Amino acid sequence: MTAFLTIIVLVLVAIAIWQMTKIFELSQVKSEKSEVANDKDNKLNGYLMFGFLVFIYLLTIISFWKWGDKILGTPASEHGSEYDNLMYISMALIFFVQIITQALLHYFAFKYHGKKGQKALFYADNDKLEFIWTIIPVITLAGLILYGLYTWTNLMDIDEEEGDPIIIELYAQQFNWKARYAGADNVLGDANVRLIEIDKNNVLGIDETDPYAKDDVVSQTELHLPVGRKVIFKMRSQDVLHSAYMPHFRAQMNCVPGMITQFSFTPTVTTEEMRADQGMQSKVQNINQLRAERRANGEDVDSWEFDYVLLCNKICGSSHYNMQMKIVVEEEEEFNAWMEAQQTFGEQMASAQ
Numbered sequence: 001m002t003a004f005l006t007i008i009v010l011v012l013v014a015i016a017i018w019q020m021t022k023i024f025e026l027s028q029v030k031s032e033k034s035e036v037a038n039d040k041d042n043k044l045n046g047y048l049m050f051g052f053l054v055f056i057y058l059l060t061i062i063s064f065w066k067w068g069d070k071i072l073g074t075p076a077s078e079h080g081s082e083y084d085n086l087m088y089i090s091m092a093l094i095f096f097v098q099i100i101t102q103a104l105l106h107y108f109a110f111k112y113h114g115k116k117g118q119k120a121l122f123y124a125d126n127d128k129l130e131f132i133w134t135i136i137p138v139i140t141l142a143g144l145i146l147y148g149l150y151t152w153t154n155l156m157d158i159d160e161e162e163g164d165p166i167i168i169e170l171y172a173q174q175f176n177w178k179a180r181y182a183g184a185d186n187v188l189g190d191a192n193v194r195l196i197e198i199d200k201n202n203v204l205g206i207d208e209t210d211p212y213a214k215d216d217v218v219s220q221t222e223l224h225l226p227v228g229r230k231v232i233f234k235m236r237s238q239d240v241l242h243s244a245y246m247p248h249f250r251a252q253m254n255c256v257p258g259m260i261t262q263f264s265f266t267p268t269v270t271t272e273e274m275r276a277d278q279g280m281q282s283k284v285q286n287i288n289q290l291r292a293e294r295r296a297n298g299e300d301v302d303s304w305e306f307d308y309v310l311l312c313n314k315i316c317g318s319s320h321y322n323m324q325m326k327i328v329v330e331e332e333e334e335f336n337a338w339m340e341a342q343q344t345f346g347e348q349m350a351s352a353q
């Protein structure tokens with residue numbers, strides 16, 4: 001530690017001496033070593049501007065080439081393609097505009113670099129020009145914002161009466177997820193954090209006296225969803241802010257302690273179908289190749305099979321990175337069979353007596 005402090009002191013002293021010599025140099029009037037940029041400096045800076053332009057374009061091309069396939073791939077929900085379109089259109093527009101404006105900016109900096117005796121043109125203003133460069137971004141941005149708002153309203157318009165949805169509660173806590181199905185009556189029973197009873201395994205604090213709660217089904221390991229059926233998620237959190245993130249379904253909603261938030265989507269691709277998806281297969285292959293390399297280095301990792309996941313997308317604590325739940329999207333019959341095999345909350349409480 002003392003050695004480290006000594007080094008820091010020495011470095012600071014060196015910087016101080018260097019700064020003092022600079023000040024001393026500046027205070028001397030020397031005409032041959034002027035601080036004013038000459039033609040050679042300006043030319044060099046002009047070329048550096050060009051060089052920087054080439055650098056950012058190359059960086060873009062390499063990024064696309066190397067990581068272009070890291071996007072999420074086929075969306076697995078009804079609204080997914082609508083959501084993807086909004087993002088692709090916005091990105092394409094930004095990309096197009098930035099390619100042109102960066103080229104112009106750096107080219108002009110190069111073309112009009114300082115030259116001895118050359119004087120900049122004094123050009124006060126031009127109403128027509130200002131109108132054009134104001135109105136074009138205004139129209140483009142207004143279009144994008146309206147399109148975004150339209151898509152957002154479409155996604156967030158959750159109608160519980162329409163399309164026979166199933167109601168599922170997602171319950172977040174440090175650091176896991178639990179899912180509660182509303183059962184045959186499709187109404188979730190009341191719940192409160194004060195009613196949590198670990199001895200009876202009532203981990204969600206479901207109200208035993210509420211008749212709607214009797215047929216509720218709690219799953220602590222997997223979230224099963226029937227394909228093609230609208231799902232309305234009601235999110236709760238026990239402790240801090242979490243965020244239910246289901247990237248393959250293009251869905252995310254914050255889970256806020258003390259309130260219920262909601263999100264709805266219709267899954268369109270079963271787990272089996274997604275496993276057969278070509279883009280997904282190449283991703284899985286890539287991951288398994290990395291895992292094989294780690295295995296070769298003596299690490300204990302299995303090869304991976306694709307599964308949908310529910311992740312937490314808010315940094316909620318030390319094990320946030322591992323706060324996830326497997327999602328299984330399956331045919332209606334398979335879903336019903338799975339549901340049949342689960343214990344209802346009423347049965348669970350009866351057996352806990």
Ligand SMILES: [Cu+2]
Nearest residue numbers: 242312316323
């Ligand atoms: Cu979390």
